[in-house]
Amino acid sequence: MAAFQSPKGTRDFYPDQMALRRHVENIWRKASVDCGFDEIEGPTFEHLSLFTAKSGPGIVSELFSFRRAGGSDDYALRPEFTPTLARMAAARAGTLSVPTKWFAIPLHFRAERPQRGRLREFVQWTVDLLGSQGAAADCEVIACAVLALERLGLKPTDVRFRMAHRGASAAVLTAAGVADEHIGDAFELLDRRDKLPPEEFQSRAVKLGLDDSAQKRFAAIAGTKLPVSASMNEVAASLGVGADVLAPLAELSEKLCALGLSDWCQWDFGIVRGLAYYTGTVFEVHECAGRDRAIAGGGRYDGLVELFGGPKMPAIGFGMGDVVLGLVLADKGLLPHDGSQLLPRPDVFLISDGSDLAERELPQLLMRIRRAGMHARHSWKSTKNIGKLLSEAGKHRARIALIVGAELAEGAVVIKDLENGGQRIVPLADAVETLSAMSSAMMRA
Amino acid sequence: MAAFQSPKGTRDFYPDQMALRRHVENIWRKASVDCGFDEIEGPTFEHLSLFTAKSGPGIVSELFSFRRAGGSDDYALRPEFTPTLARMAAARAGTLSVPTKWFAIPLHFRAERPQRGRLREFVQWTVDLLGSQGAAADCEVIACAVLALERLGLKPTDVRFRMAHRGASAAVLTAAGVADEHIGDAFELLDRRDKLPPEEFQSRAVKLGLDDSAQKRFAAIAGTKLPVSASMNEVAASLGVGADVLAPLAELSEKLCALGLSDWCQWDFGIVRGLAYYTGTVFEVHECAGRDRAIAGGGRYDGLVELFGGPKMPAIGFGMGDVVLGLVLADKGLLPHDGSQLLPRPDVFLISDGSDLAERELPQLLMRIRRAGMHARHSWKSTKNIGKLLSEAGKHRARIALIVGAELAEGAVVIKDLENGGQRIVPLADAVETLSAMSSAMMRA
Numbered sequence: 001m002a003a004f005q006s007p008k009g010t011r012d013f014y015p016d017q018m019a020l021r022r023h024v025e026n027i028w029r030k031a032s033v034d035c036g037f038d039e040i041e042g043p044t045f046e047h048l049s050l051f052t053a054k055s056g057p058g059i060v061s062e063l064f065s066f067r068r069a070g071g072s073d074d075y076a077l078r079p080e081f082t083p084t085l086a087r088m089a090a091a092r093a094g095t096l097s098v099p100t101k102w103f104a105i106p107l108h109f110r111a112e113r114p115q116r117g118r119l120r121e122f123v124q125w126t127v128d129l130l131g132s133q134g135a136a137a138d139c140e141v142i143a144c145a146v147l148a149l150e151r152l153g154l155k156p157t158d159v160r161f162r163m164a165h166r167g168a169s170a171a172v173l174t175a176a177g178v179a180d181e182h183i184g185d186a187f188e189l190l191d192r193r194d195k196l197p198p199e200e201f202q203s204r205a206v207k208l209g210l211d212d213s214a215q216k217r218f219a220a221i222a223g224t225k226l227p228v229s230a231s232m233n234e235v236a237a238s239l240g241v242g243a244d245v246l247a248p249l250a251e252l253s254e255k256l257c258a259l260g261l262s263d264w265c266q267w268d269f270g271i272v273r274g275l276a277y278y279t280g281t282v283f284e285v286h287e288c289a290g291r292d293r294a295i296a297g298g299g300r301y302d303g304l305v306e307l308f309g310g311p312k313m314p315a316i317g318f319g320m321g322d323v324v325l326g327l328v329l330a331d332k333g334l335l336p337h338d339g340s341q342l343l344p345r346p347d348v349f350l351i352s353d354g355s356d357l358a359e360r361e362l363p364q365l366l367m368r369i370r371r372a373g374m375h376a377r378h379s380w381k382s383t384k385n386i387g388k389l390l391s392e393a394g395k396h397r398a399r400i401a402l403i404v405g406a407e408l409a410e411g412a413v414v415i416k417d418l419e420n421g422g423q424r425i426v427p428l429a430d431a432v433e434t435l436s437a438m439s440s441a442m443m444r445a
Numbered sequence: 446m447a448a449f450q451s452p453k454g455t456r457d458f459y460p461d462q463m464a465l466r467r468h469v470e471n472i473w474r475k476a477s478v479d480c481g482f483d484e485i486e487g488p489t490f491e492h493l494s495l496f497t498a499k500s501g502p503g504i505v506s507e508l509f510s511f512r513r514a515g516g517s518d519d520y521a522l523r524p525e526f527t528p529t530l531a532r533m534a535a536a537r538a539g540t541l542s543v544p545t546k547w548f549a550i551p552l553h554f555r556a557e558r559p560q561r562g563r564l565r566e567f568v569q570w571t572v573d574l575l576g577s578q579g580a581a582a583d584c585e586v587i588a589c590a591v592l593a594l595e596r597l598g599l600k601p602t603d604v605r606f607r608m609a610h611r612g613a614s615a616a617v618l619t620a621a622g623v624a625d626e627h628i629g630d631a632f633e634l635l636d637r638r639d640k641l642p643p644e645e646f647q648s649r650a651v652k653l654g655l656d657d658s659a660q661k662r663f664a665a666i667a668g669t670k671l672p673v674s675a676s677m678n679e680v681a682a683s684l685g686v687g688a689d690v691l692a693p694l695a696e697l698s699e700k701l702c703a704l705g706l707s708d709w710c711q712w713d714f715g716i717v718r719g720l721a722y723y724t725g726t727v728f729e730v731h732e733c734a735g736r737d738r739a740i741a742g743g744g745r746y747d748g749l750v751e752l753f754g755g756p757k758m759p760a761i762g763f764g765m766g767d768v769v770l771g772l773v774l775a776d777k778g779l780l781p782h783d784g785s786q787l788l789p790r791p792d793v794f795l796i797s798d799g800s801d802l803a804e805r806e807l808p809q810l811l812m813r814i815r816r817a818g819m820h821a822r823h824s825w826k827s828t829k830n831i832g833k834l835l836s837e838a839g840k841h842r843a844r845i846a847l848i849v850g851a852e853l854a855e856g857a858v859v860i861k862d863l864e865n866g867g868q869r870i871v872p873l874a875d876a877v878e879t880l881s882a883m884s885s886a887m888m889r890a
Contacts, residue, residue: 010490041457
């Protein structure tokens with residue numbers, strides 16, 4: 001019987017859970033469209049080499065990979081969307097508009113041990129802007145993320161964009177005593193510092209040529225958090241560098257403030273984003289108290305499209321998964337406990353009094369109401385007790401009841417507004433039009 | 446470079462192609478909701494044994510199957526949704542409403558050779574009604590399929606539901622001389638008759654105990670097509686049986702006619718639906734001229750939930766994939782050649798005249814307009830020529846242009862209706878509200 005359960009780390013979405021998932025996805029999609037991004041999608045599995053080309057062979061153990069029986073190609077379920085997006089951009093680079101603004105809301109897969117905030121199958125929203133360099137492009141994708149988070153009910157006091165810039169961080173590390181050839185290793189140490197035992201941190205720091213005082217400075221940099229509205233002189237002073245090396249941050253700060261997004265963002269020089277392909281701005285969205293993993297993460301990857309055979313094409317984007325976000329929203333009471341409240345309500349519940357005339361009329365009326373674009377249900381019970389059927393209509397959360405009863409002999413039916421209790425008798429021929437007008441008005445209200 | 450292409454039999458959906466896919470999916474979803482079905486979803490991959498339990502070990506070669514590195518469970522990408530749905534129904538059988546009406550629009554996978562109408566990854570709409578026996582339930586799912594096909598622009602002269610009933614067909618085969626113990630094999634022969642060489646067909650028929658005259662009768666049954674509105678006496682006479690054995694068809698005929706769906710449907714005694722688990726009504730939707738594979742297929746599977754550890758639970762459902770449907774719609778000119786026509790149009794295109802004042806105002810206005818739920822874009826070009834920018838707004842298919850120019854010195858902006866060319870000057874403070882009212886009115890028009 002164990003085989004007839006869902007695989008470990010995956011989810012069954014019953015209607016109430018699906019309604020919650022669609023609620024989040026619809027907010028993601030609307031925010032993307034409002035910000036002028038176009039939806040795309042790619043294959044659920046890709047050639048394994050697409051992922052190893054980007055992330056190295058180390059990623060294979062985190063993937064679900066396979067071959068077709070009798071086939072020779074190695075495939076893997078996608079763990080992230082960026083390689084697919086970069087492959088697609090490379091293939092059509094000559095005909096894409098500039099900038100190209102794409103979003104996607106596909107399923108993703110990781111073969112890791114499931115734990116809080118991490119499943120083996122999850123939905124992830126990705127938003128990318130290709131073909132434009134500079135802070136305006138960075139801010140366009142950040143604004144889109146903020147718009148979605150706001151619509152989900154989150155505030156700048158709930159979640160924070162922790163931001164850095166690879167170029168500025170490299171200059172800060174150089175000033176702290178890291179030699180040029182060790183910058184990559186220093187980023188890795190910065191990224192993994194909280195996961196390493198103190199001894200290993202120290203031995204790695206020594207390998208980077210950092211003496212005791214440089215290690216202290218390194219730790220201070222890693223812990224530096226400042227408002228993005230702070231003056232660059234202030235930021236530079238905190239980090240012990242000249243303001244000139246922070247030019248990329250100055251441009252970002254100006255644009256974020258101009259858009260009114262500075263409350264959502266802070267500089268965090270501990271942010272690296274482990275993935276080696278980021279080239280400029282990097283950011284993660286975290287719950288302010290720092291619980292759980294990142295809600296979202298992204299950054300600039302100006303070299304990736306070229307890596308996949310395309311031209312040089314600057315790009316910035318982020319991914320936001322549904323699992324950590326769902327935990328944060330639930331913690332803050334921003335999702336209904338019962339997702340079934342989010343299910344679409346029936347416009348009309350059809351009731352027959354059981355007479356032959358009514359029973360003959362009901363199927364045709366049902367089709368006409370549905371053809372007119374209304375959500376219509378009817379009872380599957382054998383009772384013809386109109387009181388019981390009205391109560392069933394209420395359980396379905398229907399807005400209107402259409403009662404086909406004794407009035408049918410005079411060519412009329414009863415329409416009952418289940419929200420205010422009012423009812424009226426209308427000619428059968430006008431029933432669908434009347435229902436349509438009522439339900440449109442109720443939807444707008 | 447070959448590795449950086451999408452895997453064989455899968456698709457990249459660029460924005461225009463994605464718009465076409467969403468167009469079809471949205472019609473599927475709306476039809477499902479209008480007919481009172483609730484959306485569900487399950488894992489993209491399941492335990493391999495879920496699929497072999499239902500379809501036998503023969504299905505393995507048609508699946509993409511895999512293990513996690515270091516894991517011992519065999520998984521497979523789902524080739525169909527019914528096993529997942531039956532597993533989910535079995536797990537919650539005690540708490541489900543009666544009937545349970547579910548739909549899903551997930552991705553599916555087949556490891557077969559890609560060909561016209563068949564890909565390795567495809568979208569499939571499934572609609573199922575569980576917990577109710579009889580023709581009313583069968584017709585509820587058929588009505589839902591018809592509603593979607595109508596909204597896609599198809600007519601009864603374009604596509605046809607070819608229907609049969611396993612019980613009635615078994616009685617007809619018995620009357621034609623098939624012994625009870627050979628009914629299963631006779632169904633298989635009926636199902637595969639067009640794929641077998643004549644000699645093999647004949648040798649199998651002989652094994653079923655059919656002599657020459659019985660073989661002719663068998664072929665005549667396989668070729669029998671009649672309107673579902675035909676009288677049962679007429680149907681019985683065509684098949685050489687008594688009308689009493691066709692009782693399930695009589696009930697179906699009555700309900701289909703009552704719903705006004707009889708034009709869409711015909712009896713076709715050659716329809717079996719190879720899958721062994723069907724128990725009653727079976728149907729396939731085909732293009733009327735018979736080109737291409739089935740657009741949809743389904744039937745009653747009253748034993749499947751029990752097979753997966755649930756109680757006895759009658760069930761009827763169908764699946765409709767996007768690939769054959771897309772070919773049929775394209776053949777009939779029912780999809781725009783250029784899917785980009787289906788992309789959401791921007792409500793507002795923001796234009797600045799390049800003055801410092803305008804450039805400062807633009808980002809905040811952009812955020813305010815988007816926060817108000819409008820789709821807003823702006824130019825990424827360096828030009829500040831308002832004529833060129835208006836022409837860019839047109840290329841984006843924007844409905845309205847908001848021009849932030851010289852009027853800003855007096856605290857005003859220009860709003861230009863790009864559909865009728867009219868323009869007016871409004872106070873900056875009223876701009877978002879004015880745009881909102883205009884775009885709502887334009888959307889309704």
